[in-house]
Structure formats: structure tokens, C-alpha cells
Amino acid sequence: MIFKTTWKNIRRSPYQAFAAILIMTLTFLVVSFFTFVLIGSSKVINYFESKPTLTAFFRNEVKQEDINSLENNIKKTGKVATVKFVSKQEALKIYRQQNKNDPLLLDLVTEDILPASLEISAIKIEDLSTIHAALKSSPIVSEIIYQKDVVSALTSWTNALRKIGIGLIIVLALVSIFIMVTIIGIKISQKKEDIEIMRLIGASGWYIRWPFVWEGIFYGIAGAVLGFGIATSSIWYATPFLSSFLKGIPIFPISLIFLLQLLAVELAIAIILGAFSSFLSVLRYLK
Amino acid sequence: MIKLEKVSKKFGTGVFGLSDISITVGKAEFVFLVGPTGAGKTTIFRLITREILPTKGSIIVDNWDVIKLPYSKIHHLRKKVGVVFQDLKLLMDRTIFENTILPLEVAGVKSREGKKITEEVLEKVGIIDHRDKFPVQLSGGELQRAAIARALVLTPEILLADEPTGNLDLTTAFGIAKLLEDINKKGTTVVMATHNTGIVENLSKRVIGLDKGRLVRDDKKEQKKGGSAFAKASADKEEKK
Numbered sequence: 001m002i003f004k005t006t007w008k009n010i011r012r013s014p015y016q017a018f019a020a021i022l023i024m025t026l027t028f029l030v031v032s033f034f035t036f037v038l039i040g041s042s043k044v045i046n047y048f049e050s051k052p053t054l055t056a057f058f059r060n061e062v063k064q065e066d067i068n069s070l071e072n073n074i075k076k077t078g079k080v081a082t083v084k085f086v087s088k089q090e091a092l093k094i095y096r097q098q099n100k101n102d103p104l105l106l107d108l109v110t111e112d113i114l115p116a117s118l119e120i121s122a123i124k125i126e127d128l129s130t131i132h133a134a135l136k137s138s139p140i141v142s143e144i145i146y147q148k149d150v151v152s153a154l155t156s157w158t159n160a161l162r163k164i165g166i167g168l169i170i171v172l173a174l175v176s177i178f179i180m181v182t183i184i185g186i187k188i189s190q191k192k193e194d195i196e197i198m199r200l201i202g203a204s205g206w207y208i209r210w211p212f213v214w215e216g217i218f219y220g221i222a223g224a225v226l227g228f229g230i231a232t233s234s235i236w237y238a239t240p241f242l243s244s245f246l247k248g249i250p251i252f253p254i255s256l257i258f259l260l261q262l263l264a265v266e267l268a269i270a271i272i273l274g275a276f277s278s279f280l281s282v283l284r285y286l287k
Numbered sequence: 288m289i290k291l292e293k294v295s296k297k298f299g300t301g302v303f304g305l306s307d308i309s310i311t312v313g314k315a316e317f318v319f320l321v322g323p324t325g326a327g328k329t330t331i332f333r334l335i336t337r338e339i340l341p342t343k344g345s346i347i348v349d350n351w352d353v354i355k356l357p358y359s360k361i362h363h364l365r366k367k368v369g370v371v372f373q374d375l376k377l378l379m380d381r382t383i384f385e386n387t388i389l390p391l392e393v394a395g396v397k398s399r400e401g402k403k404i405t406e407e408v409l410e411k412v413g414i415i416d417h418r419d420k421f422p423v424q425l426s427g428g429e430l431q432r433a434a435i436a437r438a439l440v441l442t443p444e445i446l447l448a449d450e451p452t453g454n455l456d457l458t459t460a461f462g463i464a465k466l467l468e469d470i471n472k473k474g475t476t477v478v479m480a481t482h483n484t485g486i487v488e489n490l491s492k493r494v495i496g497l498d499k500g501r502l503v504r505d506d507k508k509e510q511k512k513g514g515s516a517f518a519k520a521s522a523d524k525e526e527k528k
Contacts, residue, residue, distance in 0.1 A: 197376045200338070201437065202365035203393040 005211040009187060010218065016183045017219070023179045024223020024273070025230070027172040028266055032231030034165035035262055040251050041158040047249045048151045054128060054135070055145045057115040062140040070138055071118060077134070079127040084119045091116065115142065173273060180219060180277035181284070184212050188285040195286065209282045216278025220270035228263050288314045288445060288476045289335060294344030296330055296500075304330040305341070305500045312478060314444075317471040319487045320480040321504075322497035328480035329373060330500075332447045336368055337361050349444060366394055369438030371448040373480075375430055377422045377437070384409070384418040387436045394441060404440055412436045412466060428459035435466065446470060448479040452486060464490060 010017045058067060071083055086094070091114040099105040120135075122128050128146070135141050188195070198208055235242075235254065243252045289312040296304040305327045312318050320328045333339045334346055337353050346353040349367060356364060377386050387409060391401035409415040412432040417425055425433065431451050438446055448467055452460035464479070464486045471477040481487065487494055496504030 194378055197378060198389070198393065199362075200336070200365065200370065200372070200376065201390045201393060202362045202441070204362040205359070207362075207393055 003211075003214065006214040006218065009191075009211060009215055013187065013190075016186065020180055020183050020219040021222045021226065023172075023176045024219055024270065025226040026223075027169070027176045027273075028224045028227025028270065029231050030165075030172055030227075031169055031266060031269070032228050032262065034161070034169065036231065036235055036254075038158065038162055038165065039258070041154060041161065043251050044246065044249055045151055045154050045158065048154070051121065053119060053121040054132060055117050055119050056135045056141045057117045057143045057145075058140055059142045060112070060115065062116070066140050067116070067118070070135075070140065074118075074120065074131065074134065077131070079122055079131060081121045081123045082119075086117045086119060088112070088114055088116050176223075176273060177277040177280070180216055180274065181281040184216060184278050184281035185285050187215070188212060188281065205286070209286055212282050212286070213275060213278045216274040216281070217271050218274070220272075220274025221267060224263075224266040224270035228266050232259060288312055288316070288349055289478070290345075290347040291331070291334070292345045292347075294334065294341045294346060296327075296334065296339065297342040303500050305334075308344070308497075308500075308502050310495060310502070310505070312476060315471065315474050315476055317468065317477045317490070317492040318479070319490075319492055319494045320478055320497065321482060321484075321487055321494055323482065325499070326497040327500040328497060329449055331497075332370065332449055332478075332480065335445075335447060336365055336370055362393075366390070366441050367444055369441065369443035369446045369475075371431070371434045371438045371446070371451050373449040373453065375422075375434040377430065377433060379422050382419050382421055383414065383425065383433045383436075386422070386433060387440055390437060390441050401440075405436075408436045408439050412439070428455050428463065431455065431459075431463055432466070435463070435470075439470065443475065445476045445478070448477065450480055450482075452481055452483050457485065460486060461489070 067085065071085065074080055075083060088111045092109070092111045095109060095114060096106060120131060122131055132144060132146055135144055195208055239252050289310070291308055291310045294308045295306045298304050308327070308331070310331075320331065322328055330339070334341055335348060335353065337356060340354060348364065351364060353364065378389070381389070384405060388401050388405040391404060392398075396404070406415065406418075409418055412435050414425075414429050414432045414436065417429055417433075422430060422433070431453075435446075435448070435451065438448075446467070451463050451467065455463065460483055467477050467479055468490060494504060494506045495502070
């Protein structure tokens with residue numbers, strides 16, 4: 001009976017229902033997107049952190065013997081897991097492989113442009129800085145790409161994103177609470193006469209209030225499902241593009257269990273948001 | 288059953304709705320509450336159902352002290368006391384059946400049982416044929432019966448009927464009054480506010496008269512004598528017809 005009344009209330013004022021669901025959808029869309037972005041970037045960071053590697057690029061005119069002796073020196077330190085020499089020819093091969101679909105990029109690059117390099121992975125991530133120092137002192141090394149820099153840059157970006165995300169979500173959650181309180185308040189005042197009659201024929205306070213509370217919860221759930229659905233399907237749609245952008249970093253496919261967990265958490269938040277705002281409204285307008 | 292003792296009600300405007308009223312209505316009694324508009328009939332009903340609180344005095348309904356009743360328990364009182372409101376207070380967007388079943392739904396009666404009771408009551412008040420119509424589709428007398436049906440579905444111990452014959456023609460009004468009398472015969476205490484003297488005389492029941500918030504008449508003691516006089520008078524009237 002209470003659910004019947006709730007459903008009737010929703011059906012009879014479609015615009016208000018639409019506004020309530022829309023604002024909830026927006027909130028949960030942002031929640032979903034930021035969750036994806038934060039989880040994704042933490043995976044990227046993990047990926048870089050779990051690979052204690054650095055790459056040393058050599059100057060163009062360097063002789064093979066010099067490179068070999070440097071390689072041996074580094075191996076001698078005992079802190080190195082693997083050392084791999086990538087010659088100019090191999091570098092070109094890798095480059096061709098990566099850009100095989102783009103003939104323009106293939107034409108532009110020749111063997112001469114690409115430097116030879118050593119890809120070194122350390123046993124422990126802490127040893128990277130020692131190896132880094134050793135390589136840097138060598139005159140034949142032109143540039144060292146050090147994952148630590150990548151990681152720290154990414155981390156600061158992620159932190160900034162997290163702050164923006166949390167701020168945005170708080171603002172949107174507050175806006176949805178206020179809009180819901182207003183909408184349910186309007187509904188209560190529209191039904192003032194009915195409520196009065198219900199009271200006079202012996203309805204308890206909560207008998208009258210529950211349909212409004214359920215209505216709030218319904219808007220929350222509808223918004224969460226829609227917001228989650230839109231975010232998930234757009235991530236799914238963008239997967240091919242994103243995975244080619246994040247070459248080799250294993251983010252995709254997003255696991256189904258994670259998606260279900262996210263949906264569950266969002267539904268829980270939605271129920272709390274919906275119930276909280278309708279409670280506020282009911283306690284304010286239905287004494 | 289209902290006991291008002293030295294009850295006064297002063298409204299916010301400073302006007303006395305009731306002053307120093309003491310009335311006792313026994314179980315299964317039928318009482319007319321008569322008096323011109325503004326005499327305080329409706330005020331008494333609103334006091335009994337705790338829609339409003341008196342300024343002074345005490346009100347007991349079936350051993351419950353209405354004034355001290357906590358807010359959260361008012362709905363128990365209202366389930367015990369059926370009210371036919373002067374303005375009926377039917378929900379316009381619900382059918383007669385839906386309006387009538389409402390108190391049962393509110394009381395948490397199972398829907399199957401509730402439907403059965405509602406059908407029986409609608410049958411009893413004689414509007415079962417209109418069960419799926421909306422209030423706007425019914426005549427005044429039929430609406431009045433619908434309001435009575437709604438007041439009866441919870442089988443209240445007390446039925447308060449506020450001007451149930453208000454703007455009805457005489458025949459319909461008598462029909463309604465007869466219905467209330469039948470309900471009373473089955474053991475429900477009925478208080479009917481009216482200014483329809485024809486009905487009051489015809490039914491020969493106890494009459495409480497109010498004027499400007501004061502008690503001006505209570506025929507309790509002379510009920511038998513007065514009652515028979517009323518009965519005689521109405522019988523004479525019918526003979527003349």
C-alpha cells in the first residue's frame with residue numbers, strides 16, 4: 001500500500017520526478033567517473049612502481065666497446081636484475097612495430113635519429129638511485145629516463161584530481177539534497193488536504209511519512225543506476241582508444257567484480273542520500 | 288463513553304467557542320446535538336477527536352483522558368471514534384471504494400479482509416453500486432453515505448456525525464438518519480449534530496441543545512416523556528400527510 005502510494009506520487013508529477021532523478025544521476029555520474037579516473041591512475045602508478053627500471057640513452061657517436069664496458073660495470077654492482085641493450089636497429093624495429101598503422105610516422109624516422117639504449121631493471125626499487133648515479137657519471141650517456149620522476153608526477157596529478165573530485169562530489173551531493181528536500185516539500189504541500197484527512201481518520205505520523213521517504217530513496221536509486229550506467233558504458237565505449245593511449249599498462253578490461261562493488265557502494269550512498277533528504281523534508285514539512 | 292467536564296474552548300481570536308460545558312454520553316446511546324450555526328457543535332466533535340485542545344476542563348473518551356493522550360497515540364483514539372465530517376473530507380482523486388477502505392489500510396488490516404469489510408459496509412449504507420465512481424460523480428446523499436461508510440469500516444465504538452443531513456432534501460435526510468439509527472441499534476454510540484428539527488422530533492432521542500457555546504438543553508432526564516411527545520408529534524404529522 002505504501003509503495004502504491006509512493007508510485008502514484010511519482011507518476012502524477014513527472015517533471016518533479018525527472019528533476020530529482022536528473023540531479024541524482026549527475027551526482028553519481030561524477031562519482032563514477034572520478035572513481036574510474038582515480039582507480040585507473042593508481043593502477044598506472046602501481047605499474048610504474050612495480051617496474052624498477054630505468055633507461056639510459058647513449059650519445060650518437062658512442063662506440064660499442066664503451067657501451068659494453070659500461071654494461072659490465074653495472075652488472076658487477078650486483079644490484080641489477082637484467083640489462084638489455086637496445087641497438088639503433090632494434091629501436092627502429094620497436095618504433096616501427098608501435099606505429100605500424102601510421103605510414104607518415106614511419107617515413108619520418110630513420111635509424112640515425114633513434115639512440116641506442118640500455119634498459120636496466122634493478123632487483124630492488126631503492127637501488128635505482130645508485131644505478132642512476134653511476135650511469136649519470138658516465139660520459140657516453142646522454143639521457144636517463146627514470147620511472148621515479150614519472151611516478152612522482154603522476155602521484156601529484158592524482159592527488160590534485162582526488163581533491164577536485166571530492167570537492168565536486170560534495171557540492172553535487174549538497175545540491176541534490178537541497179533539490180530533493182524542495183521537491184518533496186512541494187509534494188507534501190500539494191497533498192496537504194489529503195494528509196489532513198488521513199490524519200483525521202487515524203493514520204499515524206509514519207504511515208503518512210513513509211511514502212515520501214520511499215520516494216526519496218527511489219530517486220536516489222534511479223539516479224545511481226543511471227549515473228553508473230552512463231559512466232560505465234562510456235568507459236566501455238572508450239576502452240579501445242584508452243588502451244592504445246596507455247600502451248602496455250594493464251588497466252583494461254575493468255573487472256566485473258569491481259564494477260559490481262562500485263554499483264553496490266553507489267546504491268548504498270544513493271539510499272542514504274535519498275532517505276536523508278526526504279527525512280529532512282518530512283520532518284520539516286510534516287510535523 | 289464520552290464525558291466532557293466543565294469544558295471551555297477559547298479561540299485565538301478571544302471568542303469563546305464553548306464555555307463550561309458538561310456532557311455525559313453513555314454506551315450505545317443516540318444523541319442529537321442541536322443548535323444554530325456557531326453554537327459549538329463542531330467544536331465539541333473536534334475536541335473529542337483531539338483535533339483541538341480545550342482551554343479548560345477534562346474530556347474522557349472510553350476511559351482515555353483525551354487531553355493527556357500523547358501525540359503519538361492520537362491515531363488510536365481516532366480509530367475508535369468514527370467521524371462523518373460536515374464537509375465530508377472525501378479524497379477527490381480516489382473512488383468511493385478507495386475512500387472507504389482507507390481507514391482499514393491505515394489500520395493495517397489485510398487487504399483481502401479489508402475489501403470484504405468495505406463491500407459489506409458499502410452494501411449496508413446502500414451505495415455498493417457506486418463503488419468505482421469518484422466523489423464528483425455522486426449526489427449529495429450518496430456522498431453523505433460514502434462518508435458514513437468510511438466512518439464505519441473500523442467498527443468504531445463511537446460515531447460522530449456532523450450535520451450529515453446538512454443540505455439534503457427531507458426524504459434523503461430521513462434515510463440518512465434511519466441509517467444512523469440502525470447503526471446505533473447494533474451498539475455504536477452515535478452523536479449527530481444537526482439543525483434539522485424534523486429529524487430530531489421524529490426519532491425521539493436524547494437532545495442536547497447548544498447556543499453560543501453554552502448548554503441550553505439536555506433532555507436526558509425527560510427523555511422518555513419528551514421522547515414520546517416528539518414521537519407523537521411526528522406521528523401526527525405523518526397522519527396529516
